[in-house]
Amino acid sequence: MIRTLGLLSILLLGYMTSFAQNKEVLYDFQEIPQAIMVNPGINTIYNWYAGIPFISGIYAKGATSGLTVNDIFAADGLDINQKVRDRALNSLSERDEVNGIFQVDVLNGGFRSQKNPANFFSFGMYIEGYALNYWPKDLAILAYEGNADRLGQRFDLNDLNASGQFINVLHFGINRQIKNNLTLGARIKLYSGILDIKSTNNSGYFETTLGENNLLRNTLVSDMRLRTSGLDALLDANDNGSSVAGLFTKRGLFGGDPGLGFDLGVTYNLNDQTVITGSLLDIGLLYHTSDVTNYTLKGSASIEGVEIILPDALNDPNADVWEDLVNEIEELVPFEENNNNYVSFRPIKFYSSIRYNFGKQGEPVADCDCDYKPNSGDRSLYYLNSVGAQLYAINRPRGPQFALTAFYQRRFAKVLTLKATYTVDKFTPTNVGLGMSLQAGPVNFYIMGDNLFSYGNIADSNYASFQLGLNIISWERN
Amino acid sequence: MKYIPKSILAILFCTGIFSSCAEKQDFDQLDDLDITPTAEASILYVETPEDLINQDPGTYFYSQTFNFDAFNEEFVADNILDGVITYELENTTSKPLDITFEFLDEAGNTLDSENFMLNAAPTAILTREIAYGPAGRSLDIIRNTSAIRVSTTNLGDNTSVSSLPNPTVFLRSSAKFRILLQ
Numbered sequence: 130m131i132r133t134l135g136l137l138s139i140l141l142l143g144y145m146t147s148f149a150q151n152k153e154v155l156y157d158f159q160e161i162p163q164a165i166m167v168n169p170g171i172n173t174i175y176n177w178y179a180g181i182p183f184i185s186g187i188y189a190k191g192a193t194s195g196l197t198v199n200d201i202f203a204a205d206g207l208d209i210n211q212k213v214r215d216r217a218l219n220s221l222s223e224r225d226e227v228n229g230i231f232q233v234d235v236l237n238g239g240f241r242s243q244k245n246p247a248n249f250f251s252f253g254m255y256i257e258g259y260a261l262n263y264w265p266k267d268l269a270i271l272a273y274e275g276n277a278d279r280l281g282q283r284f285d286l287n288d289l290n291a292s293g294q295f296i297n298v299l300h301f302g303i304n305r306q307i308k309n310n311l312t313l314g315a316r317i318k319l320y321s322g323i324l325d326i327k328s329t330n331n332s333g334y335f336e337t338t339l340g341e342n343n344l345l346r347n348t349l350v351s352d353m354r355l356r357t358s359g360l361d362a363l364l365d366a367n368d369n370g371s372s373v374a375g376l377f378t379k380r381g382l383f384g385g386d387p388g389l390g391f392d393l394g395v396t397y398n399l400n401d402q403t404v405i406t407g408s409l410l411d412i413g414l415l416y417h418t419s420d421v422t423n424y425t426l427k428g429s430a431s432i433e434g435v436e437i438i439l440p441d442a443l444n445d446p447n448a449d450v451w452e453d454l455v456n457e458i459e460e461l462v463p464f465e466e467n468n469n470n471y472v473s474f475r476p477i478k479f480y481s482s483i484r485y486n487f488g489k490q491g492e493p494v495a496d497c498d499c500d501y502k503p504n505s506g507d508r509s510l511y512y513l514n515s516v517g518a519q520l521y522a523i524n525r526p527r528g529p530q531f532a533l534t535a536f537y538q539r540r541f542a543k544v545l546t547l548k549a550t551y552t553v554d555k556f557t558p559t560n561v562g563l564g565m566s567l568q569a570g571p572v573n574f575y576i577m578g579d580n581l582f583s584y585g586n587i588a589d590s591n592y593a594s595f596q597l598g599l600n601i602i603s604w605e606r607n
Numbered sequence: 608m609k610y611i612p613k614s615i616l617a618i619l620f621c622t623g624i625f626s627s628c629a630e631k632q633d634f635d636q637l638d639d640l641d642i643t644p645t646a647e648a649s650i651l652y653v654e655t656p657e658d659l660i661n662q663d664p665g666t667y668f669y670s671q672t673f674n675f676d677a678f679n680e681e682f683v684a685d686n687i688l689d690g691v692i693t694y695e696l697e698n699t700t701s702k703p704l705d706i707t708f709e710f711l712d713e714a715g716n717t718l719d720s721e722n723f724m725l726n727a728a729p730t731a732i733l734t735r736e737i738a739y740g741p742a743g744r745s746l747d748i749i750r751n752t753s754a755i756r757v758s759t760t761n762l763g764d765n766t767s768v769s770s771l772p773n774p775t776v777f778l779r780s781s782a783k784f785r786i787l788l789q
Contacts, residue, residue, distance in 0.1 A: 202634055203630060203633070208639070209636040209640050210640060210641055273644060274644055275645040277645035277646060340779075342777075344780070345649045432649070435675065436652045437652065437757075438654045440659050450673050451674045451677070
């Protein structure tokens with residue numbers, strides 16, 4: 130129980146500290162090989178690439194809606210209790226959230242088929258962790274202010290909605306130019322779940338009303354659950370001083386929870402200058418079978434304190450009425466633990482874009498005189514400029530979230546490509562991002578970040594991310 | 608743009624991406640965060656009908672001790688800041704009554720008591736609030752309470768019956784405690 134309460138506290142505190150997932154700068158950035166990870170149907174322009182292990186793709190992103198670190202912790206001389214009351218308790222809703230993700234490419238590579246140059250294969254392995262925590266509004270009010278003088282106010286237990294996952298992903302994808310103006314891609318992913326914590330789809334309420342007999346009646350109607358996989362082993366390793374890294378490695382290399390997923394993508398040239406793209410990522414699930422511990426609190430009870438109704442109570446004058454009451458509540462709303470396996474679905478991501486290429490035609494980024502697309506395919510690289518819009522959506526426990534991005538991309542011959550984005554989503558309406566791909570011979574270095582206007586005071590930012598990586602790219606023909 | 612070397616542009620770009628600053632944050636403020644919710648719930652309800660009082664041939668006296676460990680649960684005892692206990696007594700019987708609440712420790716010693724004199728019906732509902740903590744009685748009473756004893760004495764006869772429907776004496780009580788969580 131103490132461990133569970135501790136865990137719940139960590140999840141709640143996670144609202145204050147954790148990290149979103151839209152890679153709007155990377156999306157459709159053809160000069161960067163890792164762009165294939167967000168659209169397996171991207172138009173590939175190289176013959177092979179090899180990411181430098183562990184540094185080919187490093188990505189972290191964090192987002193908070195409604196509240197920033199600076200709102201609470203700025204050294205402004207204001208009373209923190211008043212700030213918490215004004216800026217969190219009285220301002221945030223149960224739809225406000227903190228979410229975040231990190232990804233590190235362990236291995237990443239790709240090569241064009243010699244047999245059929247229209248096919249490009251990609252493969253690799255990456256580790257990913259994400260955390261998502263909605264502001265538990267009613268529970269926060271209950272914890273901060275209590276139930277006193279709130280007759281008839283229902284504290285909604287559904288406000289507790291938090292999840293986190295740490296997985297290792299082994300992937301293999303195929304990208305194929307079907308026609309001159311159509312490229313399709315698909316990727317299979319084998320997940321190995323390392324750690325999973327999830328408390329979602331809770332329901333019920335706690336309410337205080339006038340009593341029927343006594344002064345007050347407290348009612349709890351609860352259907353709550355916390356599912357964990359890998360947590361006990363992690364805590365035990367931590368307690369025993371054994372290697373947490375070893376445990377992660379073991380569970381990450383298919384010693385954890387198995388899972389399967391797919392990515393799909395498409396690029397279609399409407400005409401020589403206009404391109405539309407789309408992708409669906411992480412259509413998949415994990416089956417949690419190892420080191421599973423679940424906690425449930427399910428039932429309903431209404432109490433009005435200890436009730437002695439004479440003369441009936443005289444039948445058993447030695448009854449321990451307090452213990453009887455406690456036992457009755459525990460029977461009506463049992464807190465239980467089980468080890469039942471469970472399934473968790475990956476958060477599905479959706480990207481789409483439309484791009485218009487214009488300006489003076491230049492040379493392609495590289496001399497990819499690939500004979501499989503002699504005259505057409507995506508000719509955007511032959512234009513210096515691109516402008517367009519992207520739509521992003523991700524499936525979340527409280528419904529899908531959307532982000533709309535406008536972008537401008539500029540190419541400087543074979544060496545340098547810059548992309549600027551402007552994104553609007555629930556976290557910020559003023560997210561300006563920049564990305565750069567620098568090509569020095571076979572070496573490709575890229576770096577990107579977003580919500581740059583917030584860099585003046587990163588602590589006051591609702592959204593921040595960075596991504597960088599180093600690859601070796603071969604532009605030689607097969 | 609053609610007058611800016613690409614290498615300079617790249618360096619400027621990287622500098623821009625990597626350059627950020629943050630206003631000073633004071634995370635020590637967490638030490639000043641007071642999370643002190645106020646919780647309230649009913650404590651004890653006793654209901655005694657007049658015919659039960661009349662069944663006693665002498666002067667009716669009822670006394671019973673109830674185990675009540677809610678207050679001295681470690682979490683409550685360690686973190687209570689202050690509180691109020693509210694009593695509400697309603698008498699619709701034809702008899703005046705003397706009712707006493709006592710808070711007892713583990714050894715059965717009386718830590719605190721509250722006495723109520725109730726007139727025979729018709730009479731108003733008697734409500735009393737007793738504060739505990741800095742502005743009231745000692746919190747140690749709450750912290751050490753392990754049982755509650757209720758004693759009732761009939762100060763009238765044992766034959767009369769109130770004309771009110773279902774004549775009964777009702778004892779109701781609730782507690783409102785402020786708890787230090789952080």
